[in-house]
Each structure stands twice: as C-alpha cells, then as structure tokens.
Amino acid sequence: MPILDWLNKNEAVRTVAKVPYRLLEPVADLSYGDPASENMLIQGDNLEALKSLIPLYAGRVKCIYIDPPYNTKSAFEHYDDNLEHSKWLSLMYPRLELLRELLSEDGVIFVNLDENEHSYQKVMMDEIFGRKNYLGDLIWKKRKGGGNDSRFFALDHDYIIVFTKNANKEIHPAKWRVSQTEEYLKRYKEKDEDGRRYYWDTLARDGLQNPILIELDCPDGDKITINSQKSLSTVLDGSKNGEVRFKKIKGKWAVHHKVYMPAGQVLRSVLDGVGTNKTANDEQELLFGDNPFDYPKPENLLQTIIELVTKPGDLVLDSFLGSGTTCAVAHKMGRRYIGIEMGEHAVTHCAPRLKKVVDGEQGGISEAVNWQGGGGFRFYRLGETVFDENGNINPSIGFGALAAHIWFMETRTPLEKKPDSPLLGVLRGTAYYLLYNGILGDRRPKGGNVLTGAVLESLPPHNGPKIIYGEATRFGQARLEAEGITFKQTPYDVRAL
Ligand SMILES: C[S@@+](CC[C@H](N)C(=O)[O-])C[C@H]1O[C@@H](n2cnc3c(N)ncnc32)[C@H](O)[C@@H]1O
Known part of the structure; x- marks a missing residue:
C-alpha cells in the first residue's frame, strides 16, 4: 500500500x-x-x-x-x-x-x-x-x-x-x-403526548393513485367530499382517535391526517x-x-x-x-x-x-x-510520571495507578475497577497479583511487598496459573513452579507502554 x-x-x-x-x-x-x-x-x-x-x-x-x-x-x-x-x-x-x-x-x-x-x-x-x-x-x-x-x-x-x-x-x-436534522424537525413540528413527532398533512389531494372519493360530515354539519387514499371507515376511526382532524381554513373545511416522523x-x-x-x-x-x-x-x-x-x-x-x-x-x-x-x-x-x-x-x-x-x-x-527517566517506578505512585498499568501491560485490556486486594483480576484462567506499598495492610512502604509463605497464604486463592508482581520472592524456582507462580519483579519487569 x-x-x-x-x-x-x-x-x-x-x-x-x-x-x-x-x-x-x-x-x-x-x-x-x-x-x-x-x-x-x-x-x-x-x-x-x-x-x-x-x-x-x-x-x-x-x-x-x-x-x-x-x-x-x-x-x-x-x-x-x-x-x-x-x-x-x-x-x-x-x-x-x-x-x-x-x-x-x-x-x-x-x-x-x-x-x-x-x-x-x-x-x-x-x-x-x-x-x-x-x-x-x-x-x-x-x-x-x-x-x-x-x-x-x-x-x-x-x-x-x-x-x-x-x-x-x-x-x-x-x-x-x-x-433530527433541522429540516426534519421543522417539518415534523408537532409532538404527541408520548413525544412522537408528526405533522398534519391534508387528506384531500389531486393526483393520487387509486383515489377513493368519500363524503364526510364536518363538525358544523357541512358535507365535504374528499379525494383520499384512506377508506371512509379509516378516516372516521382516525377522527375519533385524534389521527384525523377537520380544520376550517379561510371559511372552507379541510381534512388532515397525522404523518409521523420515520425512524430516520x-x-x-x-x-x-x-x-x-x-x-x-x-x-x-x-x-x-x-x-x-x-x-x-x-x-x-x-x-x-x-x-x-x-x-x-x-x-x-x-x-x-x-x-x-x-x-x-x-x-x-x-x-x-x-x-x-x-x-x-x-x-x-x-x-x-x-x-x-x-x-x-x-x-x-x-x-x-x-x-x-x-x-x-x-x-x-x-x-x-509513573516512571523516571531511568525507567524506575516513581516511588510516590499509588497502588491503584500501578495496578491499572500492570493489568493493561499484561492483558491489553483496561482494569474494570480499582482492586481492594493484591488480586487485580483473572483473565483466561490466569490470575494477576501485585504486592505493592502496603496493600496487605502494612502501611510501611515496603510492608507486604515481598512474596513469602505467609504472604502467599494471605492472598485471595486461585486454582490455576498465577502471575505475581513484587519486590522480591523468598521462593526458589522449584517452589514457584509447584505453586504455579510466575514471579515478576518490580520495578524491573514493569515496562512503560
Ligand atoms: C478548532 S478548535 C476545536 C473547536 C471545537 N470543535 C469547538 O466546537 O469548540 C481546536 C482546539 O484544539 C486545541 N489543541 C490544539 N493542539 C492541542 C493539543 N496538542 N492538545 C490539546 N488540545 C489541543 C486548541 O487549543 C483548540 O482549542
């Protein structure tokens, strides 16, 4: 191309x-x-x-x-x-x-x-x-x-x-x-109680195909014959339910029916x-x-x-x-x-x-x-900025912002809502966790950021592969594999998008 x-x-x-x-x-x-x-x-x-x-x-x-x-x-x-x-x-x-x-x-x-x-x-x-x-x-x-x-x-x-x-x-x-073009709104300028737009069109017209000649009684007793496409009974029903009206214009009766605005x-x-x-x-x-x-x-x-x-x-x-x-x-x-x-x-x-x-x-x-x-x-x-010029995470970044970033980096989908635990979510069978800045309740900056046996115990469980971000892990490779954990280290494994 x-x-x-x-x-x-x-x-x-x-x-x-x-x-x-x-x-x-x-x-x-x-x-x-x-x-x-x-x-x-x-x-x-x-x-x-x-x-x-x-x-x-x-x-x-x-x-x-x-x-x-x-x-x-x-x-x-x-x-x-x-x-x-x-x-x-x-x-x-x-x-x-x-x-x-x-x-x-x-x-x-x-x-x-x-x-x-x-x-x-x-x-x-x-x-x-x-x-x-x-x-x-x-x-x-x-x-x-x-x-x-x-x-x-x-x-x-x-x-x-x-x-x-x-x-x-x-x-x-x-x-x-x-x-709702201006032109449409001008033409369909009346509104029903339910908000549907319409205009009054005259029922008697020249040049209709297959016209029906019908004689109608006007409100003051006058008789009028119109050249319509609607049958007498349809016009009479319409007059009862408000779809048809009689209107005197310059001393002469005219019969109109409602034309509704089409869906578009x-x-x-x-x-x-x-x-x-x-x-x-x-x-x-x-x-x-x-x-x-x-x-x-x-x-x-x-x-x-x-x-x-x-x-x-x-x-x-x-x-x-x-x-x-x-x-x-x-x-x-x-x-x-x-x-x-x-x-x-x-x-x-x-x-x-x-x-x-x-x-x-x-x-x-x-x-x-x-x-x-x-x-x-x-x-x-x-x-x-989330990262400094050397690519390190800015220490003042909060858990929610980093969680949204990591979730998107891993899954390419946005995070639905700010998580209230280290579990960010589960997608296609894999659970994603982030241990960062005291999310486990320890408000000290580094509290709970390291994956230990006790921390793992306290995490919301997931029966399947887990990706866990944290500052460090005390587990060796064999234990990680046995637990189904892929460990990723902050900040090194967190990339700018
Ligand atoms: C033609 S005006 C848009 C008018 C708008 N459609 C309206 O109905 O008022 C273009 C606007 O884009 C803004 N703009 C230009 N470059 C921008 C940038 N890099 N980031 C954000 N806004 C920018 C300008 O300040 C300007 O207000």
Missing part, C-alpha cells in the same frame, strides 16, 4: 513509545455535579493525556470526534495554527495511533478538517486504521449565503473523514440513519441543515456573552454525529475540545464523555460551559433533546 512520507516521519512513528506515562490528577474545585460521574474534562497536551487514558479506556470508546487545528497558516489566539506541513503531520500521527487504541472494535472516528490537510490526513489514516476501514467523507456545509473568500471559489464546506476500527459487516450491519432517513454524505459556523458563533455568544473562538462547531452537527454511532451510556471522546461542544452535546444526550483541551480555556470556558449544562442550560440542542439538567463531570490535569 502506498504510504505518506514527510520530514522526520521516523521520529513521529516512534513518538508514542517515548511519551511519558502520567497519572491524571483530579481537581476538585473545577469539577461539578454528581461526584460519581465518570465524565472527564482533562486540561493538558492530548499526546500525554491520551497515553494516560490507555490503561483505563483502551478499546472502550465508541465515538471519537476531533477538530484539530486546520493548519491554515494564520495566527490564532488560542493555539499556534501556523505549524508547517511536516510538523502538522508529526503532530497528528502519534495522536491518531493512540486514538485508534482507545476506539472499541465497533467504534468510529470523525476527523473534521478543511482542504489544507484533508487529503494528507486521509492517507495517514489509511496507514494507521487500514484502508478497508475507511467509511467515507462527510461534507459539512458550514455556511449559508454568499460569503466571498479571497480564493478561486468560495469555500462553503469542511470535510469530516470517517474511519472505523473494524469495518466488518457483522460489526456494522445497518445503514446509519438520522432523524439514511444519512446523506452532505450534512446540510445541521447548523453552520454562524449557528456555532451564536451559541457561543449566548453561552459566554461573546465568541472568543475561531471555529467552534454547532451543537446540532455534533448531535448528528453522536446519534449515528452511539447509544445512551456509550463513551464519546474529543481530544481537541476547543470550547467544549462535543462534551456539552454528549452530556445532553446521556452519553459518557472525555474531553481534552490544552489551552487555559479548558478552565475559563469548557468547565463553565459544562457547569451550565449540568444546571440545565437551554441553548443549542437542549430543546430538541428535552434537556433538563443533571449529572456532572470531573476536571483533571496531568500529574506525575
């Missing part, structure tokens, strides 16, 4: 392995709402932040939307968009590798760009995600009306490159459907009517009183994307968060989310925006999804 090359690509390909593995530190003052909420807002460079998420969320994220700097060669207030071409490619390569690792097998990634880097990004993603997993490009119509650019033609659209982790038909069996129309590749740059600017002004961002995205665009590939409770990720649109929309749609933003606006805009959402903010898609408020999010910053 032909692949893309650029200056210093070799270095970009090696970047992920070299990125320090940091812990995420919660910041209570900037977090808000339900303390049990898993939603994360992380301030920091997304390369390090994504790496720190791997042990916790690898293979778990259902939908990734990113809207990275477009490389438009103009100075932006919030980030340096003037990265030269190679630097831009080197910025994206390792981040996309990590994003791919975080995606679930049926997960989908959407990358929003303009013509500056779109084609290069597509070829790079062929290499990282596999060409067969390319689902296509969506074209987002980002403005309406006749703006004039100083280019050969006025640019009305962005590209959204769409890849999945595994395009296997069994994993993605159905077509993607959308139901198949997604068209051109996303028109899901909000524009102008809609997004208006949303920002409503939220913040001004719009300090250059290219925020409208909530309706994110709603369309998230609705396509996720269900309530699924995990959504945006690692170039900007003003926080993806998280705000995911929150209102009942999805879990992780947002990463390195700028100070993570504190000044993203966190306040999400607080407003928790408090029931009514802009953007709130009315369409009947958003009433609730939930919460936790704010994080990047903390200490």
Whole structure:
C-alpha cells in the first residue's frame, strides 16, 4: 500500500513509545455535579493525556470526534495554527495511533478538517486504521449565503473523514440513519403526548393513485367530499382517535391526517441543515456573552454525529475540545464523555460551559433533546510520571495507578475497577497479583511487598496459573513452579507502554 512520507516521519512513528506515562490528577474545585460521574474534562497536551487514558479506556470508546487545528497558516489566539506541513503531520500521527487504541472494535472516528490537510490526513489514516476501514467523507456545509473568500471559489464546506476500527459487516450491519436534522424537525413540528413527532398533512389531494372519493360530515354539519387514499371507515376511526382532524381554513373545511416522523432517513454524505459556523458563533455568544473562538462547531452537527454511532451510556471522546461542544452535546444526550483541551480555556470556558449544562442550560440542542439538567463531570490535569527517566517506578505512585498499568501491560485490556486486594483480576484462567506499598495492610512502604509463605497464604486463592508482581520472592524456582507462580519483579519487569 502506498504510504505518506514527510520530514522526520521516523521520529513521529516512534513518538508514542517515548511519551511519558502520567497519572491524571483530579481537581476538585473545577469539577461539578454528581461526584460519581465518570465524565472527564482533562486540561493538558492530548499526546500525554491520551497515553494516560490507555490503561483505563483502551478499546472502550465508541465515538471519537476531533477538530484539530486546520493548519491554515494564520495566527490564532488560542493555539499556534501556523505549524508547517511536516510538523502538522508529526503532530497528528502519534495522536491518531493512540486514538485508534482507545476506539472499541465497533467504534468510529470523525476527523473534521478543511482542504489544507484533508487529503494528507486521509492517507495517514489509511496507514494507521487500514484502508478497508475507511467509511467515507462527510461534507459539512458550514455556511449559508454568499460569503466571498479571497480564493478561486468560495469555500462553503469542511470535510469530516470517517474511519472505523473494524469495518466488518457483522460489526456494522445497518445503514446509519438520522432523524433530527433541522429540516426534519421543522417539518415534523408537532409532538404527541408520548413525544412522537408528526405533522398534519391534508387528506384531500389531486393526483393520487387509486383515489377513493368519500363524503364526510364536518363538525358544523357541512358535507365535504374528499379525494383520499384512506377508506371512509379509516378516516372516521382516525377522527375519533385524534389521527384525523377537520380544520376550517379561510371559511372552507379541510381534512388532515397525522404523518409521523420515520425512524430516520439514511444519512446523506452532505450534512446540510445541521447548523453552520454562524449557528456555532451564536451559541457561543449566548453561552459566554461573546465568541472568543475561531471555529467552534454547532451543537446540532455534533448531535448528528453522536446519534449515528452511539447509544445512551456509550463513551464519546474529543481530544481537541476547543470550547467544549462535543462534551456539552454528549452530556445532553446521556452519553459518557472525555474531553481534552490544552489551552487555559479548558478552565475559563469548557468547565463553565459544562457547569451550565449540568444546571440545565437551554441553548443549542437542549430543546430538541428535552434537556433538563443533571449529572456532572470531573476536571483533571496531568500529574506525575509513573516512571523516571531511568525507567524506575516513581516511588510516590499509588497502588491503584500501578495496578491499572500492570493489568493493561499484561492483558491489553483496561482494569474494570480499582482492586481492594493484591488480586487485580483473572483473565483466561490466569490470575494477576501485585504486592505493592502496603496493600496487605502494612502501611510501611515496603510492608507486604515481598512474596513469602505467609504472604502467599494471605492472598485471595486461585486454582490455576498465577502471575505475581513484587519486590522480591523468598521462593526458589522449584517452589514457584509447584505453586504455579510466575514471579515478576518490580520495578524491573514493569515496562512503560
Ligand atoms: C478548532 S478548535 C476545536 C473547536 C471545537 N470543535 C469547538 O466546537 O469548540 C481546536 C482546539 O484544539 C486545541 N489543541 C490544539 N493542539 C492541542 C493539543 N496538542 N492538545 C490539546 N488540545 C489541543 C486548541 O487549543 C483548540 O482549542
């Protein structure tokens, strides 16, 4: 397969392995709402932040939307968009590798760009995600009306490159459907008590195939003959149960019936009517009183994307968060989310925006999804590195963080929950244990970190192979074999990912 090359690509390909593995530190003052909420807002460079998420969320994220700097060669207030071409490619390569690792097998990634880097990004993603997993490009119509650019033609659209982790038909069996485009919501503007959307369509029409002429009694006793496709009894039943109505328009009776919104129309590749740059600017002004961002995205665009590939409770990720649109929309749609933003606006805009959402903010898609408020999010910053420059474990690392790291290193799956004993879990018949920093109750740093007969007795039992991490073992090889134990020594056998 032909692949893309650029200056210093070799270095970009090696970047992920070299990125320090940091812990995420919660910041209570900037977090808000339900303390049990898993939603994360992380301030920091997304390369390090994504790496720190791997042990916790690898293979778990259902939908990734990113809207990275477009490389438009103009100075932006919030980030340096003037990265030269190679630097831009080197910025994206390792981040996309990590994003791919975080995606679930049926997960989908959407990358929003303009013509500056779109084609290069597509070829790079062929290499990282596999060409067969390319689902296509969506074209987002980002403005309406006749703006004039100083280019050969006025640019009305962005590209959204769409890849999945595994395009296997069994994993993605159905077509993607959308139901809530602006156009649809405008047309199906009435709502039943159970929330189903519909509009009133007239029953009498010219040009029907096989029309049925029926005579009806109007509420005031007038008679009306209509050219319908429904039989008299269906119309009379409908009139009784509210599916058909009589309405006097300009002195004449008309008969209407309800037409319900279909489960969804198949997604068209051109996303028109899901909000524009102008809609997004208006949303920002409503939220913040001004719009300090250059290219925020409208909530309706994110709603369309998230609705396509996720269900309530699924995990959504945006690692170039900007003003926080993806998280705000995911929150209102009942999805879990992780947002990463390195700028100070993570504190000044993203966190306040999400607080407003928790408090029931009514802009953007709130009315369409009947958003009433609730939930919460936790704010994080990047903390200490797990390993020092010589590869030794940082002595201040706690049991939970090291446990998550070792479990992921051994099994390539994230640890479900923080273990409350040295047993981290059992996978495919093998049990994994970690003896570290007093987990056995001895709070002295080294207490219980050595595998002895007494320590083995106190461990949760497992009938099968055991992998035990500890500082040292008092057992010889014969005893280890007899007990079915593979002993691994901290810190030497613990590797950075
Ligand atoms: C075009 S904006 C995203 C706009 C966003 N979709 C919205 O609706 O507001 C790109 C954002 O990515 C952030 N960014 C750029 N490089 C980053 C990095 N290495 N790590 C984290 N954030 C980064 C910038 O600070 C900027 O806020």
